[in-house]
Amino acid sequence: MEKILDIITEKMQQAFSAAGYDAAFGRVTVSNRPDLCEYQCNGALAAAKQYKCAPIQIAKAVAEQLEKGDYDLCEAVMPGFINLKLSGAFLANYLEQMRTEEDFGVEKIGAGKTIVVDYGGANVAKPLHIGHLRPAIIGETLKRLYKFLGYNAIGDVHLGDWGLQMGLIIAELHEREPELPYFDEGFTGEYPEEAPFTVTDLEEIYPTASAKKADPEFSHKAHQATLELQQGRRGYRALWQHIMKVSVADLKKNYDNLDVHFEKWLGESDADPYIPAMVEDMKNRGIAVQSEGAWVIPVAEEGDKKEMPPCILVKSDGSAIYATTDLATLVQRMQDWNPEKVLYVTDKRQNLHFEQVFRAARKAGIVKPETELEHVGFGTMNGKDGKPFKTRDGGVLRLEQLIADMTDFVRTKVVENQIVAENEVEETTAKIAMAALKYGDLSNQPTKDYNFDMERFAAFEGNTGPYILYTIVRIKSILSRYGAWENLPIQEPANPFAKELMIAITKLGPTLESALRASAPNLICAYIYELAGCVNKFYHETRILSEEDETLKAGYIALVGLAKNVLEQCIHILGFSAPEKM
Ligand code: ARG
DSSP: OHHHHHHHHHHHHHHHHHHTTTTTGGEEESOOOOTTTTTTEEEHHHHHHTTOOHHHHHHHHHHHHOOOGEEEEEEEETTTEEEEEEEEHHHHHHHHHHHSGGGGOOOOOOTTTTEEEEEEBBBBTTBBBBGGGGHHHHHHHHHHHHTTTTTTEEEEEBBBBBSSSHHHHHHHHHHHHTTGGGGGOOOOOOOSSSSSHHHHHHHHHHHHHHHHSSSSSHHHHHHHHHHHHHHTHHHHHHHHHHHHHHHHHHHEEEHHHHTOOOSSSOOOHHHHGGHHHHHHHHHHSSSSSETTTTEEEEOOOOTOOSSOOEEEEOOOOOBOOHHHHHHHHHHHHHHHOOOSEEEEEEGGGGHHHHHHHHHHHHHHHOOOOOOOEEEEOOOOEEEESSBBBTTSOOOOOOOHHHHHHHHHHHHHHHHEEEEOOOGHHHHHHHHHHHHHHHHHHHHHHHHSOOEEOOOHHHHHHSSSHHHHHHHHHHHHHHHHHHHHOTTTOOOOOSSSHHHHHHHHHHHHHHHHHHHHHTTOOHHHHHHHHHHHHHHHHHHSOOOOTTOOOOOHHHHHHHHHHHHHHHHHHHHHHHHHOOOOOO
């Protein structure tokens, strides 16, 4: 569906033409004086210079040409503005179209385009910790947003499953259980089906091994194991398979709990086969040059304001690093999916890394000149006091624990307020907790740091996830008391509160598009907060179910029903859902 602003701009341009002026002056904007009007056109002021006459004269002549039925107000005011208020008929017509078209008639700007969203970024053999919350929920939201706007969006978790961390685990296992067949180079039989460790073991083995990195002998052993693993040593590959299987199952479970789902579970290891040919090619074409024994890609450009070190492709010891993997992953993505765009969601401390990788990829022609590469670098989630989030003993908080804490907090409220029957407590609690957690995060501009404040995020009032859910639940209850409502048509607004609500609903498409363009889920949060406010105002000012005029009542119900559907669509994009009662 065409956006309202575009529709009325077109009509305004026709009016300028009809009045004998250049149509280009007919641009309409959202009013910056909402007390006076909803939309305005200032084109007469600029036109006056060209036509050498008073702007008000032009504004009046243009206003004359506008179709009166579209507006409750369409007035030329000094010095030459045209103020507009849409008519109830126009709005009802537009909303009825939104109600009946698929996905509210939102324009599918991504039709036929593919985007890869690289988010999550979990590391195998390490439990998810609070640092993984933001990439998971911001990435999932952006992916769902792209999907809703028509893109073929491929979410790829890009597991950290190939580097030194694997060598560290293998080296540590070797010290603990050298008799295992995986370490016997002469072993030619079948390796056991079962892994020699559980995920809980791994979660202890990895940090123990990692803490031993400072020990030169152990460190050498781990590096050696990494190298041999990458070169294909059979026993190590088998061990690696076990690590992957045990760890990925656990990661999947944890991401599932967050309602975060990846289309692809690829990792750094999947990029490995692309590295040799890519490096060879870059060396041959002089894209990579030698520097102190390493191969690097110079990526500094004229006009750089900050220092831009070269992108390291191969270290002096011959090993590939993080950037190498990201470049090779791009080779794979272009080859397999040929995306229009690749979007990375990571901590903003990786800004430089991605700048280097993007430049190197362009320089080497790994992506097409028109392929968009974007890095959404997000800020840190701190504790309530603004300091880095730590457990009581100074460790890193597990994501599972954070979710459990929020869930416990919400459950107490749900039980105390006797919101639902006992057997529904868990489901309702889980939904509210998820909304509190995700909205609390997503309502912030992604690049900014924010403080995690459980009480504030979980409050049922204010700009919070639970408040949005509460609004949806309130409408659901009205609708269920009314009965069948799905086919009721939208009517003209019966009061100013209805009109305000209708105007808010029309902003769905423009909001989602802006959020996508700016990679800013916070715009969706701000939108539904405004929309929920309009719904609640309408609810307080209008007798809905007790209205005696059945036609009027049906109109109210149709309107709040549409508002509910829009709110639910938006929270689906934000990755949470509403309970039946609250
Ligand atoms: N595993 C990485 C980390 O823990 C994040 C991966 C992000 N994605 C990427 N393509 N580099 O920092």
